[in-house]
Each structure stands twice: as C-alpha cells, then as structure tokens.
Amino acid sequence: MTALIEVRDASVRYLSTGQAALGATSLTVNPGDLTLVSGPSGCGKSTLLRLVNGLIPHAYRAEVTGEVLVGGRPVTGRTIRDISTVVGTMLQDPRKQIVGTTVAAEIAFGPENLGLPREEIRRRTAEVADRVGITHLLDRATAGLSGGELQMVAFAGVLVMRPKVVVVDEPLANLDPAASLRLMREVRRFVDDGGAAVVVEHRVEEILEFEPAEVLYLEEGTTRYQGPVEGFLQVAPVGHVKLPFATLVARAAELPAVTAPARRVAAGDVPRLEYRDVSLGYGKRTVLAGTDLALGPSERVAVLGPNGAGKSTLLRAAVLLIAASRGEVLVDGSPVADRSIASLATTFGYVFQNPGQALFSATVGQELAFGPRNLGWSPGEIAEESEKVLRAVLLDGEKDIMDRPPRTLSYGQQRRLTVALALAMRPRTLILDEPTAGQDLHTTTAFIGHALAAETVESVYFITHDVDLALTYADRVVVVDEGRVVADASPAELARAEGVWSRAGLQATSLVRAVREHLPDASSIPHPFDLARGLSHHPRSNPSPQEGTTPS
The missing domain is CATH 3.40.50.300 (P-loop containing nucleotide triphosphate hydrolases)
Structure with missing residues (x-):
C-alpha cells in the first residue's frame, strides 16, 4: 500500500x-x-x-x-x-482561502477549475453543503459570514474536490461546539470511507x-x-495542551500551580456597556433583536453561542462598528453615538476575531506606536508601554520582534499581537473576539492571566467557543442564540443548566460533567487544575485518562 x-x-x-x-x-x-x-x-x-x-x-x-x-x-x-x-487543505485562517463572493460560488470554484460539467458542479455543491450543514448559507455573501461560518464553507470547499487526504x-478555533462536532464527524467519515x-x-x-x-x-x-x-x-505536558479532565485527575501531581488574576474594581454602579431593547443587523438582515443587557465596569463576562448567532455583532456596537437600528446602546450611562472615537478607544480595547483587520504597519514596533502616537504620547512613553504589553502577551522573547513585519508572525502570535495593540491604549475594558484561537493551553493561561491583570483594565468581555475557558475565567456567562440572549448566569449555574446546553448547541466537556457530578451546589468553579488536585485524593476519582471524552 x-x-x-x-x-x-x-x-x-x-x-x-x-x-x-x-x-x-x-x-x-x-x-x-x-x-x-x-x-x-x-x-x-x-x-x-x-x-x-x-x-x-x-x-x-x-x-x-x-x-x-x-x-x-x-x-x-x-x-x-x-x-x-x-491533499485538500483547510487553513487556520479561512479568510485566506475564500475567493467566491457567495457561498455557492466558493464551493463551486474548485470543481469549475477542474472543468467539470455544470450539472456535476451543482450536484457536488448541494451534496457537500448538506453534509456540513450549510445549505441555508448557499445564497449568502461570504463577506458577511462569521469566522465560524467561513470555516465550514472552507471545509466544504475542500470536500467538494474529493481529495485523498x-x-x-x-x-476547532472558530467553530461552536455543535459545528465542531459536525465537522469532525465528517472528517472521521471521510477517513472511514478510505481517505x-x-x-x-x-x-x-x-x-x-x-x-x-x-x-x-x-x-x-x-x-x-x-x-x-x-x-x-x-x-x-499537562499544562500545554487541553487534555480530558480525567487525565488531569490521574496526573494531578504534575499540574502547575495557578494564581487567580488580580481584579481592579471600578467605582460606581453604572454599567460600562448597556443595551436597551436593541436590534442590530446588516442592511435588511436583522442579527440581534430586542436585546436588553447590562455589563458591569468590573466584570469578566464570557459570551458563548453558535456561529452566526450574533456574538460579534453584539460587542461591535460598543465601539460603533455597527449602529443600532432600534433601541439604545449606552457606554458609562451615555449614548455610544455621542462618544468620540478617541474616547471609545481609551474606554474599550477592541480585539477583532481576524487579526488581519488590525495589522497594517510595516513592523511590530510601528503597529504598537500607532494608537498611542495619535493620543499624543511621547516616544519614551510609547517605548515603555510597548515593552510592557509585549511581555504581557508573551511576545517579548521573540527575536527582533519590534522590527518584524507583523505578517511574518504565526497566526497565533498575530492574535496575541492584536491583544497587545489593545492593551497599549490603556483601556478600562477589553473586548476580545476569540482571543485564544491558535493558542496552546500554556500560552492561553499565561497571556489571559496577564491581560486580566493589566494595570488599567477594570473589566473584560470576551467571545469564545471554548466552554472551559469561559467557565475558568469568567464570573458571568451570556449565551446568544438565534439573535437573542437566551442565558445570563454564573459559570457554576450555567454548567448545571442542561436545558440551555441542548437548546443553544453547546457541548458539555469533561470539565462540565465533573462540575455537575462533584460540585452540584457550588456557587463558583475553581480552576480546573485545582479541582483536579482536590478530586485526585477522592476514592471515586481515579478514572482512566481517556474516560469521559465523548461529548454529551
């Protein structure tokens, strides 16, 4: 063979x-x-x-x-x-391989270049769209898709070519749990069919x-x-890759110590970001409707939900990347529309899901200096802050980092650089859209900890598909599904709310199942490493390292 x-x-x-x-x-x-x-x-x-x-x-x-x-x-x-x-390839950043203006055109692009008959192209397009669950997107413009939706489209574009491997x-970087499961099932089926x-x-x-x-x-x-x-x-290495919770329990003696990031408390009870009966959308398409939500000035809030549910749209409204078609968005009690761009830039450090949207300078040093220079900072202040934020996102050890073109960094490093750009503006609130995609567990733990403990940062709102990340670092989790907020709870409450998980397309990880089993009445969830250490001494807590890896 x-x-x-x-x-x-x-x-x-x-x-x-x-x-x-x-x-x-x-x-x-x-x-x-x-x-x-x-x-x-x-x-x-x-x-x-x-x-x-x-x-x-x-x-x-x-x-x-x-x-x-x-x-x-x-x-x-x-x-x-x-x-x-x-060999068919789905890249880490799907935007780099999307060329079609619509989803149907994108999937058809490869077969068209092979010179296949039109009817065969249509048949293949419909078949793979159905297999990966994106038939409803076929007429949509690719430019208006979420990162996760683009990833599924890119995968369909791979399958339609019928490669051997x-x-x-x-x-899993940009996909919600249900979509991740669907994609990996298709990968497994492709392999079982001889690929x-x-x-x-x-x-x-x-x-x-x-x-x-x-x-x-x-x-x-x-x-x-x-x-x-x-x-x-x-x-x-137990601290470097995400392993099943049972493996952490079995190897508890090797787990590194963890320190909870320090918290800064903002004065006053006025929400940092508030939505009052807000509807948001693009053109004639409404993405979020009737949203009422208040995010505090000292909270760590995770936003979960399926691809295309409106998570990014929700937080884009905080920095006027999208305007409400109905209702009102308030920042520190005032309408966001009345705030200047400079004022918003020092209130919110906004990090895009796609790092390419934020990187445009010739060198990393120029990227870091751009925002602070526009705020009138001195060269000395810019240099000092640049060194500090690179250290916070674990990029200070990279050789000649300040002189490197940003595009020569790895995808994960580019994502961390965009967090550094936000931190360099000394914002009071960080808004992070999928900040840990492309990051290993060790890097995620270290740089999220540094970001949360940054001197000026009072609150962090982050969108993620990593359920365990939300349960570990947030003190409040908001779930968005089908254009509405369907849950707003503490991590412990959410872990036990099984009905929310089934309705919103979430998948219970081994950590979620451990919380349900061992912390049925807890008001908070300890760090997974601390929970594993505690359970390792319990006589019932000696499962095999692979036990319980199948999502429920």
Whole structure:
C-alpha cells in the first residue's frame, strides 16, 4: 500500500526570517489514518502542513532538507494544482482561502477549475453543503459570514474536490461546539470511507472521540512524541495542551500551580456597556433583536453561542462598528453615538476575531506606536508601554520582534499581537473576539492571566467557543442564540443548566460533567487544575485518562 503522505527527516528554515521552523521530522499517513498533530504555538505544526500541501515552496520561500512525498511522488517540481488532487487543505485562517463572493460560488470554484460539467458542479455543491450543514448559507455573501461560518464553507470547499487526504489546521478555533462536532464527524467519515486526515489541534480532548491512530507532538520544531493516543496521554505536558479532565485527575501531581488574576474594581454602579431593547443587523438582515443587557465596569463576562448567532455583532456596537437600528446602546450611562472615537478607544480595547483587520504597519514596533502616537504620547512613553504589553502577551522573547513585519508572525502570535495593540491604549475594558484561537493551553493561561491583570483594565468581555475557558475565567456567562440572549448566569449555574446546553448547541466537556457530578451546589468553579488536585485524593476519582471524552 502506497502512503498518501510520507515526510522523511524534513526540516524547514524560512528565508524571510532566517529562522528554523521545523527540524528532522518524519510522518507517514496511509489510507484510513487519522493523525493528530499537536504542540505549543509556533512549534512547527503549520509548517509541517505547508510541506505536504505544496505551500512550501510555492507560497513560502524556505530552505528544505529531507524528502516529502505525496501520493507516492516527491513534491519537488510539482504544481500546487497537481498536489491538490491528493491533499485538500483547510487553513487556520479561512479568510485566506475564500475567493467566491457567495457561498455557492466558493464551493463551486474548485470543481469549475477542474472543468467539470455544470450539472456535476451543482450536484457536488448541494451534496457537500448538506453534509456540513450549510445549505441555508448557499445564497449568502461570504463577506458577511462569521469566522465560524467561513470555516465550514472552507471545509466544504475542500470536500467538494474529493481529495485523498485532508489536512485541517486548528479546526476547532472558530467553530461552536455543535459545528465542531459536525465537522469532525465528517472528517472521521471521510477517513472511514478510505481517505485519510491530518488534524492540527491544541484542544486534544475534543479530538479523542474521533479515534486518531497516531499523535505527533512537536516542541520548538522537534518531535517530542510520536505514537498511539494512550501513550501520549501519559506523557503529554499537562499544562500545554487541553487534555480530558480525567487525565488531569490521574496526573494531578504534575499540574502547575495557578494564581487567580488580580481584579481592579471600578467605582460606581453604572454599567460600562448597556443595551436597551436593541436590534442590530446588516442592511435588511436583522442579527440581534430586542436585546436588553447590562455589563458591569468590573466584570469578566464570557459570551458563548453558535456561529452566526450574533456574538460579534453584539460587542461591535460598543465601539460603533455597527449602529443600532432600534433601541439604545449606552457606554458609562451615555449614548455610544455621542462618544468620540478617541474616547471609545481609551474606554474599550477592541480585539477583532481576524487579526488581519488590525495589522497594517510595516513592523511590530510601528503597529504598537500607532494608537498611542495619535493620543499624543511621547516616544519614551510609547517605548515603555510597548515593552510592557509585549511581555504581557508573551511576545517579548521573540527575536527582533519590534522590527518584524507583523505578517511574518504565526497566526497565533498575530492574535496575541492584536491583544497587545489593545492593551497599549490603556483601556478600562477589553473586548476580545476569540482571543485564544491558535493558542496552546500554556500560552492561553499565561497571556489571559496577564491581560486580566493589566494595570488599567477594570473589566473584560470576551467571545469564545471554548466552554472551559469561559467557565475558568469568567464570573458571568451570556449565551446568544438565534439573535437573542437566551442565558445570563454564573459559570457554576450555567454548567448545571442542561436545558440551555441542548437548546443553544453547546457541548458539555469533561470539565462540565465533573462540575455537575462533584460540585452540584457550588456557587463558583475553581480552576480546573485545582479541582483536579482536590478530586485526585477522592476514592471515586481515579478514572482512566481517556474516560469521559465523548461529548454529551
């Protein structure tokens, strides 16, 4: 049997940075294999995928050693079009591969380039749209889709080409739990039908249900583990990748200590952000209707909900990225429409879901200086604040970071840079749209902790699809579904509200199930590491490391 992908001692050094990104890595993928690739942010996972889909050297100039074979033939000298008949790729940032103006046009784009008959293209488009659950989006403009909706469209565009192997980079990053489950089920079905898949993901727990045959774990471009899941769960760095809660309990002695971020208390009882019977939308399409919500000046609020439910739209109204078609949006008690852009910029540090929307300067240093300079800061103040915020988001250790073009950073690093840009304005409230997509657990824990403890930050409102992140760092969770706020509760209350989970398309993680079982009456949820340590001493708390990984 010929391997679909064979990487033999391959190493990569990017010419744009001169830095080695991957060293002496080997990987074999046969028909019927689902391979999980994991590791810290910037460890070389995306570089490995670029080797097998032809983006290196066609889109990224790099020095490559070793050998890479796709479909039994070396990739050297082959075109991306030729390689794409074997390997279909869903990129970490779906916006980089969307070219169609509508969803139907996007899915049809690949088959059209293959010269397939029109009826065959229509049949394939309808078939894959139904498989991934986006038939209702076919007539929608791609420019108006949420990040998660774009990700499902990109995946449909991969499947419609009928490749022999799919490589999927961070599939859970922008998807709500129900969509994640749907996508991974399709990946598993593709594999079971004779294909193969390589999945890059930090959130290991959510992938285990789909039975990967092998795990490749990388650190700093080096293979640290390669083998079956069972062995990986015994040696995986517990503070770096998201593992099942039962694994944390079994390995509680190895868990790092955690410190709750300090909290700043804002004076007064006036909400920082308030919605009074607000409706929001785009053109004739209403996204949110009849919204009444008040977010306090000292709260940490997580916003959960399905893709396209209106989560980003809700918080865009805080900074006038969208205006209410009905009702009133208030900031610190005053209509947002009466506030100046400069005033809003120092009240809210807004971080977009897509880092490309915020990065436009030639260097990281220029990016960091842009906002403060417009506020009249001195060069000395800008330099001091730039150093502080880079440290807060764990980018201070990157070589020559201030002189690096932002686009040469990894996707996860770009996301952290946009948080630094927001912090550099010294806002009182951070608004973060999917801040931890592309981040490993260690990076998430560290930089979220730094952001929450920033000197000027009084409150944080963050949109996420990571349920455990919401339960761990928020003191209040708002759930948006079908254009309305359907739940507003503490993390402990929400974890136990099973009806909300089934209605809003959420999936209970092993942490949620542990809270329901062990903390039935608790008013708050401890950090998962602290909860695991406590349960490790309980006689009932010795499940196998993989127990309880199937979502309920």
